[in-house]
Amino acid sequence: MRVGIVGSGSMGWAHARAWHTLGVELAVHSRNWEEATRLASLWDARVSPDLDSLLAEVDVVDVCLPTFLHRETAERAARAGCHVVCEKPLALAVEDAEAMFAACDAAGVRLFVAMVLRFFPQYRAARELVRAGQIGEPRVLRLKRVGSPPHGGTSWFGDEARSGGVILDLMLHDIDYALWTLGEAERVYARSTTAGAHQYAQAVLTHRSGASCLIEAGWAYPDGLFRTGIDLAGTSGLIEWSSDAAPPVQTFHPQKRGEQQAVALPAVSPGTDPFVLELGAVLAALKEDRPFEVTPGEALGALRTAFAIRESARTGRAVTLGVEA
Structure with missing residues (x-):
């Protein structure tokens, strides 16, 4: 190829x-x-x-x-x-x-x-735990992605007309992940602030499934600092992971007699490159004529949701999304 x-x-x-x-x-x-x-x-x-x-x-x-x-x-x-x-x-x-x-x-x-976040082992493993019913019905998801302004705030990233700003460029990772994990959002509410090169936003998504998601995204940290994290609470357990923590994602359940309180995911190599996994999936899709991980409908749905979040941040009002065909 x-x-x-x-x-x-x-x-x-x-x-x-x-x-x-x-x-x-x-x-x-x-x-x-x-x-x-x-x-x-x-x-x-x-x-x-x-x-x-x-x-x-x-x-x-x-x-x-x-x-x-x-x-x-x-x-x-x-x-x-x-x-x-x-x-x-x-x-x-x-x-x-x-x-x-x-x-x-x-x-x-x-x-x-x-959408490379789908190929990060920790995020992928967390979603697989949800799909396997390990935490019951997912109810509340919290996602964080905050770093320093790209290129110190002097590049095209800082021009919202060319980059879409922090919501479209950075938060989109977690918007897509939330929709992939919890299903379509029906309502969003967001607030954002900008101070020079620094941008910061928070968004609350209400999903059609009844679950809620809080996403935090920003170009707000000092140079060189970048942190991400995930917390997902269900009716019978909790999944959490932070980029500041050791590699394994951990799952916590109410303690029962004779059970471990904390269970780590199966071994995930911290050296696994999500870009290799992502582009390897592209090659496999082409060679084997099979669907790719991100469908056109999902890509467009994440983009529509991002624009709804940006509109909510601009107006200070909640935005209801239309039902996707």
Whole structure:
């Protein structure tokens, strides 16, 4: 399989490392020639001088560009007959995301949305415990994702018109995870604050299942600090994990005579690269012609929910989402 990465920023590097591990034939194109050359030398890739050259020599295009460039690049790749992997958020408007799926459908190629949080072992294991009924009916989910402003707040990330801001760019990870784990949301309420390069938001999702979710996201910590966490309470148990903790996710149940109070998940290697798992799933989906982990409907649903949360944060009012077809 021949893969071409477009973009040489942080996601381009993460994806290049993963593709290299998976043993594909790799090419890269970036407007930053020096950075593209460094990436290529480290991960055994060739550098394409322009996008058209890249499109002519690969089977899959991996879009690792700023969000405002996603639609144009994905549509050009589709017209060239290439399958498309696109980093989240897919687009800055639901209509643009729908147009990207339509362009790929019309060209007979596939569009894979890179929701990498689904491939983090701790998050995946927690959801599997829920699906196995280990904590009864899930009732309250709390998710945290807070780091420092990207690039110190001086890059395109800080421009909401180009990145979508902290809700669309960062919180989207956990929005997708909440919908994947608890089902569709019917109502959201959010508050946010911005101080210079620092952005912070909290959102409450009420799910159609009756469960609730609180998501905290921010570019608010000092440089170099990044923390994530998950707490999920059900009718008969609790799952929790923090990036500050040891690798195993732990499950707690009311203590019964003769039972352990805390049970760790089966061994999860802290060295497992979720980007390798994610892009390996893309390769398997293409080679075996099978569905990908993130369906188009799920990708669009997460995006719609993110926009509803952003609207709630803007207006200070709760937003009710329409029933998805």
